[in-house]
Amino acid sequence: xxxxxxxxxxxxxxxxxxxxxxxxxxxxxxxxxxxxxxxxxxxxxxxxxxxxxxxxxxxxxxxxxxxxxxxxx
Amino acid sequence: xxxxxxxxxxxxxxxxxxxxxxxxxxxxxxxxxxxxxxxxxxxxxxxxxxxxxxxxxxxxxxxxxxxxxxxxxxxxxxxxxxxxxxxxxxxxxxxxxxxxxxxxxxxxxxxxxxxxxxxxxxxxxxxxxxxxxxxxxxxxxxxxxxxxxxxxxxxxxxxxxxxxxxxxxxxxxxxxxxxxxxxxxxxxxxxxxxxxxxxxxxxxxxxxxxxxxxxxxxxxxxxxxxxxxxxxxxxxxxxxxxxxxxxxxxxxxxxxxxxxxx
Numbered sequence: 001x002x003x004x005x006x007x008x009x010x011x012x013x014x015x016x017x018x019x020x021x022x023x024x025x026x027x028x029x030x031x032x033x034x035x036x037x038x039x040x041x042x043x044x045x046x047x048x049x050x051x052x053x054x055x056x057x058x059x060x061x062x063x064x065x066x067x068x069x070x071x072x073x
Numbered sequence: 074x075x076x077x078x079x080x081x082x083x084x085x086x087x088x089x090x091x092x093x094x095x096x097x098x099x100x101x102x103x104x105x106x107x108x109x110x111x112x113x114x115x116x117x118x119x120x121x122x123x124x125x126x127x128x129x130x131x132x133x134x135x136x137x138x139x140x141x142x143x144x145x146x147x148x149x150x151x152x153x154x155x156x157x158x159x160x161x162x163x164x165x166x167x168x169x170x171x172x173x174x175x176x177x178x179x180x181x182x183x184x185x186x187x188x189x190x191x192x193x194x195x196x197x198x199x200x201x202x203x204x205x206x207x208x209x210x211x212x213x214x215x216x217x218x219x220x221x222x223x224x225x226x227x228x229x230x231x232x233x234x235x236x237x238x239x240x241x242x243x244x245x246x247x248x249x250x251x252x253x254x255x256x257x258x259x260x261x262x263x264x265x266x267x268x269x270x271x272x273x274x275x276x277x278x279x280x281x282x283x284x285x286x287x288x289x290x291x292x293x294x295x296x297x298x299x300x301x302x303x304x305x306x307x308x309x310x311x312x313x314x315x316x317x318x319x320x321x322x323x324x325x326x327x328x329x330x331x332x333x334x335x
Contacts (some may be wrong), residue, residue, distance in 0.1 A: 018107030061109030
């Protein structure tokens with residue numbers, strides 16, 4: 001069975017911490033950080049490696065801060 | 074084998090499956106966190122990118138929250154006076170019929186001060202695309218009541234909720250426009266979930282494709298949240314929108330191929 005593995009890169013300084021992406025993630029891979037960025041927003045980040053690269057978080061992100069990568073294994 | 078896959082193996086340029094389109098500039102959007110404007114901007118730019126029409130598109134920016142749209146969209150843009158975007162788009166399209174022309178407007182711009190321009194551009198069947206972001210409130214000026222504010226909905230100028238006896242009924246301008254013979258494709262979408270984003274993008278793509286075929290006015294309404302104006306968190310505002318906005322502004326196509334479907 002072909003499996004996929006994904007990962008995301010977040011543009012931390014542009015993230016406004018709206019948390020819309022967290023609801024959209026089917027594998028609950030992302031969560032808000034405890035740290036804040038330069039503007040004082042908590043930013044989203046990968047908390048474990050269940051990401052499948054489905055791009056859901058990236059397409060609902062209003063600020064387009066997420067880049068999604070996916071490989072077949 | 075799967076265990077040996079490291080982050081460096083995944084994060085490579087050839088593995089990118091989604092990236093912000095290059096037609097959005099790198100400026101930080103001026104919108105509040107979680108605002109649907111950002112997503113809608115990106116969808117419009119993705120569609121223009123897919124059409125390969127960056128040099129062939131002219132956008133009209135409105136007055137309202139999205140007044141700075143020309144800062145974020147890396148295409149030719151023109152700022153219109155408040156509500157006059159469809160009039161300006163009419164002029165541009167008639168002078169340059171081979172260009173793709175669209176207006177990007179909010180509910181205060183399109184459904185309040187610009188009602189006349191909107192309805193007459195639709196009635197003339199101008200061959201333009203209108204992207205209409207409806208959040209039921211005047212967001213930029215501080216959350217005042219708009220023509221699209223729901224009955225009973227609180228805003229800074231209707232603190233006890235909109236009373237239809239004194240303040241009138243909300244204006245369903247999209248349904249109104251769909252009944253005019255000049256419009257060809259009228260639809261209402263949302264951008265709060267991945268599925269809705271995909272549908273909205275398809276609708277925007279269809280609208281631009283039909284404009285290319287000179288079919289008449291195409292109109293895409295995006296029902297959006299205004300978490301600052303509604304005084305909620307973005308996630309709660311999205312839920313409130315599903316519970317309250319969608320029953321009044323039902324999603325889906327209203328007019329397809331010049332025929333009313335709803």
